[in-house]
Amino acid sequence: MPPLLNPRLSLSLKPFFLFSQSSFAPRKFQISRQFVSVKSRTFSSLASEQSSDNGGSSVGGGRSGALSPSLVTGEVQRIDVNPPKGTRDFPPEDMRLRNWLFHHFREVSRLFGFEEVDYPVLESEALFIRKAGEEIRDQLYCFEDRGNRRVALRPELTPSLARLVIQKGKSLSLPLKWFAIGQCWRYERMTRGRRREHYQWNMDILGVPEVTAEAELMASIVAFFKRIGITESDVGFKVSSRKVLQEVLRCYSVPENLFGKVCIIIDKMEKIPIDEIKRELNATGLSEEAIEELLQVLSIKSLTKLEEILGGAGEAIADLKQLFSLAEKFGYSEWIQFDASVVRGLAYYTGIVFEGFDRDGKLRAICGGGRYDRLLSTFGGDDVPACGFGFGDAVVIELLKEKGLLPELSLEVDNIVCALDHDLQGVAATVATKLRDKGLSVDLVLENKPLKWVFKRAARIKAQRLILVGNTEWQKGMVVVKVLSSGEQYEIKLDELE
Amino acid sequence: MPPLLNPRLSLSLKPFFLFSQSSFAPRKFQISRQFVSVKSRTFSSLASEQSSDNGGSSVGGGRSGALSPSLVTGEVQRIDVNPPKGTRDFPPEDMRLRNWLFHHFREVSRLFGFEEVDYPVLESEALFIRKAGEEIRDQLYCFEDRGNRRVALRPELTPSLARLVIQKGKSLSLPLKWFAIGQCWRYERMTRGRRREHYQWNMDILGVPEVTAEAELMASIVAFFKRIGITESDVGFKVSSRKVLQEVLRCYSVPENLFGKVCIIIDKMEKIPIDEIKRELNATGLSEEAIEELLQVLSIKSLTKLEEILGGAGEAIADLKQLFSLAEKFGYSEWIQFDASVVRGLAYYTGIVFEGFDRDGKLRAICGGGRYDRLLSTFGGDDVPACGFGFGDAVVIELLKEKGLLPELSLEVDNIVCALDHDLQGVAATVATKLRDKGLSVDLVLENKPLKWVFKRAARIKAQRLILVGNTEWQKGMVVVKVLSSGEQYEIKLDELE
Numbered sequence: 001m002p003p004l005l006n007p008r009l010s011l012s013l014k015p016f017f018l019f020s021q022s023s024f025a026p027r028k029f030q031i032s033r034q035f036v037s038v039k040s041r042t043f044s045s046l047a048s049e050q051s052s053d054n055g056g057s058s059v060g061g062g063r064s065g066a067l068s069p070s071l072v073t074g075e076v077q078r079i080d081v082n083p084p085k086g087t088r089d090f091p092p093e094d095m096r097l098r099n100w101l102f103h104h105f106r107e108v109s110r111l112f113g114f115e116e117v118d119y120p121v122l123e124s125e126a127l128f129i130r131k132a133g134e135e136i137r138d139q140l141y142c143f144e145d146r147g148n149r150r151v152a153l154r155p156e157l158t159p160s161l162a163r164l165v166i167q168k169g170k171s172l173s174l175p176l177k178w179f180a181i182g183q184c185w186r187y188e189r190m191t192r193g194r195r196r197e198h199y200q201w202n203m204d205i206l207g208v209p210e211v212t213a214e215a216e217l218m219a220s221i222v223a224f225f226k227r228i229g230i231t232e233s234d235v236g237f238k239v240s241s242r243k244v245l246q247e248v249l250r251c252y253s254v255p256e257n258l259f260g261k262v263c264i265i266i267d268k269m270e271k272i273p274i275d276e277i278k279r280e281l282n283a284t285g286l287s288e289e290a291i292e293e294l295l296q297v298l299s300i301k302s303l304t305k306l307e308e309i310l311g312g313a314g315e316a317i318a319d320l321k322q323l324f325s326l327a328e329k330f331g332y333s334e335w336i337q338f339d340a341s342v343v344r345g346l347a348y349y350t351g352i353v354f355e356g357f358d359r360d361g362k363l364r365a366i367c368g369g370g371r372y373d374r375l376l377s378t379f380g381g382d383d384v385p386a387c388g389f390g391f392g393d394a395v396v397i398e399l400l401k402e403k404g405l406l407p408e409l410s411l412e413v414d415n416i417v418c419a420l421d422h423d424l425q426g427v428a429a430t431v432a433t434k435l436r437d438k439g440l441s442v443d444l445v446l447e448n449k450p451l452k453w454v455f456k457r458a459a460r461i462k463a464q465r466l467i468l469v470g471n472t473e474w475q476k477g478m479v480v481v482k483v484l485s486s487g488e489q490y491e492i493k494l495d496e497l498e
Numbered sequence: 499m500p501p502l503l504n505p506r507l508s509l510s511l512k513p514f515f516l517f518s519q520s521s522f523a524p525r526k527f528q529i530s531r532q533f534v535s536v537k538s539r540t541f542s543s544l545a546s547e548q549s550s551d552n553g554g555s556s557v558g559g560g561r562s563g564a565l566s567p568s569l570v571t572g573e574v575q576r577i578d579v580n581p582p583k584g585t586r587d588f589p590p591e592d593m594r595l596r597n598w599l600f601h602h603f604r605e606v607s608r609l610f611g612f613e614e615v616d617y618p619v620l621e622s623e624a625l626f627i628r629k630a631g632e633e634i635r636d637q638l639y640c641f642e643d644r645g646n647r648r649v650a651l652r653p654e655l656t657p658s659l660a661r662l663v664i665q666k667g668k669s670l671s672l673p674l675k676w677f678a679i680g681q682c683w684r685y686e687r688m689t690r691g692r693r694r695e696h697y698q699w700n701m702d703i704l705g706v707p708e709v710t711a712e713a714e715l716m717a718s719i720v721a722f723f724k725r726i727g728i729t730e731s732d733v734g735f736k737v738s739s740r741k742v743l744q745e746v747l748r749c750y751s752v753p754e755n756l757f758g759k760v761c762i763i764i765d766k767m768e769k770i771p772i773d774e775i776k777r778e779l780n781a782t783g784l785s786e787e788a789i790e791e792l793l794q795v796l797s798i799k800s801l802t803k804l805e806e807i808l809g810g811a812g813e814a815i816a817d818l819k820q821l822f823s824l825a826e827k828f829g830y831s832e833w834i835q836f837d838a839s840v841v842r843g844l845a846y847y848t849g850i851v852f853e854g855f856d857r858d859g860k861l862r863a864i865c866g867g868g869r870y871d872r873l874l875s876t877f878g879g880d881d882v883p884a885c886g887f888g889f890g891d892a893v894v895i896e897l898l899k900e901k902g903l904l905p906e907l908s909l910e911v912d913n914i915v916c917a918l919d920h921d922l923q924g925v926a927a928t929v930a931t932k933l934r935d936k937g938l939s940v941d942l943v944l945e946n947k948p949l950k951w952v953f954k955r956a957a958r959i960k961a962q963r964l965i966l967v968g969n970t971e972w973q974k975g976m977v978v979v980k981v982l983s984s985g986e987q988y989e990i991k992l993d994e995l996e
Contacts, residue, residue: 076875076876076877076878077624077876077877077878078877078878079622079624079625079661079664079877079878080622080624081661081662081664081665081877081879082665083617083618083621083658083661084618084620084621084622084647084649087618087620088618089615089616089617089618089658089662089665090614090615090616090617091615091662091666092613092614092615092676095613095614095615095616096613096614098616099614110939111934111937111938111939111940112934112939112940112941112942113909113911113914113939113940113941113942113959115590115593115594115909116588116590116593116594116597117587117588117589117590117593118587118588118593118596119581119587119588120581120582120585120586120587120695121619121681122582122585122651122683122695123581123582124577124578124582126575126577126578127577141643141644142644143641143642143643144641144642145639145641145685146639146640146685146687147583147687149582151582153620160581160587163577163579163581164579164587164589166577166579167579167580167587168589173955173958175944175945177941178590183619185620187643187644189644189645197618197620205944208944208945209945210944210945212923212927212944212945213944215927216927216942216944219927219930219931223934325924326923326924326927328924329923329924329925329927329928330927330928330930330931331928331931377574378574378575379574379575379576379577379579380574380575380576380577381579411611411613413611416611425710425824425827426823426824426826426827427827429710429713429714429717429824429827429828430827430828430829432717432828433717433828433829436609436610436721439609440609441608441609441610441611442609442610442611443610443611443675444610444611444714446673446703446706446708446710446711446714447673447706447707447708447710457671460671461611
């Protein structure tokens with residue numbers, strides 16, 4: 001890189017305190033008011049100290065006269081530097097990806113006219129306790145709080161939605177179209193690379209009994225996939241209705257209150273051996289015959305064949321037909337297929353259920369949802385027809401990796417502003433303020449640094465312009481602007497800087 | 499409102515199932531495949547059922563053949579519809595305000611070149627245990643998890659930041675400029691209107707030993723206030739340095755490891771009687787004389803007077819002078835004032851400390867921060883010079899209310915699309931998809947509704963245009979567009995709709 005200004009660079013370093021204290025043991029206190037040894041450093045020693053592989057200063061160092069660790073807290077403890085098991089930190093590079101993902105969740109939700117909501121991450125445990133044997137309940141991240149209340153980190157968002165809707169009651173205008181992006185937790189004793197928390201995008205429609213609602217929800221997921229570059233050759237939706245099972249069970253006079261439990265057992269079909277499934281179904285009281293019939297129906301992948309078996313009169317067939325017809329009008333019929341084996345793992349679904357899957361078959365379900373018309377009354381509220389989906393942040397990122405579609409995201413700052421002399425630090429602050437007032441982002445260099453360092457930093461933060469405040473120019477009320485993409489460089493009056 | 503199209507409105511209602519089931523008791527299961535009573539409703543009866551005070555359908559109702567509550571979960575429980583004590587739901591109107599606030603937090607952070615990060619809301623309890631007697635520790639929202647680990651909902655973000663920085667070590671380029679917006683928790687047994695959770699905006703600079711960093715942080719807070727309409731006549735910053743206290747304590751040979759504890763006691767000065775403060779200071783071993791001197795110094799509100807007492811040689815004076823000089827260059831000197839009584843309630847601060855306060859004196863501190871050069875070594879890491887601030891979401895909203903500056907935020911949807919005939923629902927879906935593909939937001943009416951209802955909804959969601967899909971027009975491949983602000987109305991080919 002060619003030298004920028006004339007390389008005077010008489011960095012008038014403020015005396016730089018060095019205070020080496022590598023021991024954590026409490027030091028004897030010194031009564032003297034005088035401060036510890038001061039060592040002024042030359043420009044070159046500073047530069048060599050500050051250059052490192054990644055172009056930044058390395059961690060360490062500090063300032064004289066600063067309080068010793070023992071003074072701050074009276075103790076030193078070596079902590080585990082990792083986040084709790086199964087949880088994540090989001091350093092900038094991961095946060096950019098999370099923000100990118102959430103931005104698309106939000107944008108799609110906005111395009112569909114949904115309003116954002118949120119609920120506490122900590123809820124009463126009772127909200128999530130259902131007796132159907134769901135995996136989600138076994139993995140509840142629950143505690144007793146200091147007031148001896150049973151609480152849980154939410155495993156999902158829908159029960160909180162139901163709680164809020166009951167609370168708001170008649171003040172809400174139906175239909176509600178709400179979305180949320182919230183962190184959900186599960187406590188797995190055996191974690192094989194699976195995490196204990198993830199973020200989930202939910203969209204829910206309350207107040208619409210027709211499958212137009214489910215069709216709209218799936219349209220929004222398709223819109224999301226398209227935005228991030230995923231096509232119908234990457235991903236599909238398996239769709240069924242719990243009413244299919246309901247109709248079969250009715251034929252065999254299976255008691256109504258077993259329905260949820262049966263669904264939960266069936267949902268495990270791909271995870272545990274079929275004999276175990278049969279044993280569990282049998283244990284609920286289903287006859288061998290009913291189980292065989294059930295499993296046969298569950299293997300159906302064609303709506304026509306389903307209609308042959310169930311007859312055309314039931315709601316299951318009518319709903320599914322309408323849904324497939326709407327999918328065509330929405331333009332996503334290539335994405336969806338009927339699959340009777342889909343029942344989903346939540347006890348409260350009552351009608352259409354669906355899940356998004358990767359066509360390569362490598363990943364877990366990407367998202368899932370369905371109709372839950374009877375959830376509110378299980379909490380003691382009046383029922384409202386409802387459907388929704390949950391879409392996690394984990395599997396879709398794996399999918400994007402698989403497909404080479406992960407975006408490249410980097411910090412992008414408009415300007416880096418640097419004083420070439422310690423006395424000009426205040427002027428640099430004025431320059432930064434002026435640019436920020438105009439809506440331009442500024443990384444203000446807060447210490448005197450060699451130009452080499454500044455250029456490295458400018459490259460790292462992808463700055464478009466470097467603005468240098470030097471003595472010679474500032475005497476004329478001017479600063480130096482260097483456009484970093486072109487190398488173009490000019491002097492400009494501060495007033496004219498834009 | 500004048501009739502829009504010719505009011506044929508032959509709403510061909512899909513047979514609408516009515517299924518009244520007010521009892522939650524398990525029903526006897528019926529073997530019959532046939533569905534329950536069907537009652538077709540006339541347009542007028544539907545309209546009257548659906549109109550309500552707020553223009554929406556009221557909660558309740560549902561659909562025939564849907565599963566009964568008992569069938570879904572096998573149980574009914576009446577839950578508490580409120581969120582856990584001290585926590586909040588965010589229904590759409592509150593979420594809009596939260597998003598508005600967070601948007602400004604993010605925008606300011608971006609203008610200052612900061613990168614967003616986040617950490618788990620659940621951390622090891624050990625991360626927050628310091629022995630200085632902080633209020634924050636007494637109020638730790640802590641639990642034992644199912645693996646018998648002591649965990650806590652984070653009360654603040656800084657210890658997590660320190661943990662992550664130690665973990666990343668040399669891979670980080672200094673200075674770091676990081677911001678985060680995270681939910682923080684405290685468990686107060688006595689809650690007098692104070693909540694147990696709030697969101698906190700943090701900005702931190704690591705790697706800069708000079709007070710240019712503190713000056714930059716305060717500049718960003720000022721920029722934030724200006725954006726939301728708060729001026730220097732509403733809000734100010736009280737600024738001091740813990741080195742002031744340190745210098746006084748050194749004069750009296752107070753052991754270094756008491757420093758944190760003394761700061762925590764002094765921080766309570768405005769909350770508990772001065773005699774109690776003196777007793778507590780005395781209990782740490784401070785002499786009467788030292789306490790008197792300390793309290794006298796703490797009452798100083800002028801930097802000149804402080805210099806007279808402490809002498810000009812110490813770092814406290816030098817730092818504070820530099821900070822006030824920089825504040826002028828940044829353009830916020832009207833916002834800040836020296837006040838020796840400010841020490842802040844966190845044990846780990848070592849240098850400059852500041853807090854934002856409302857000039858009317860009605861509210862608690864709006865934000866606070868300072869330098870914490872020795873935090874990392876208390877965790878067993880290498881120290882890095884550091885400073886930062888926390889800015890909660892609660893007090894600033896109270897302030898905006900006080901000043902009448904709360905923004906009016908409402909849902910704003912570009913289009914509402916409605917089929918005038920049930921058979922045209924699919925066409926409406928096509929229209930909605932077309933508009934959404936162009937980046938326009940659409941509230942698609944998912945059921946057949948009377949026009950009166952549609953207009954009410956359009957007004958509620960502040961739709962700019964109503965797009966009607968009616969039989970007559972659709973036979974010509976056209977839809978009707980009504981611009982709701984002007985009343986202008988026209989027919990347009992679907993292909994030409996933009």
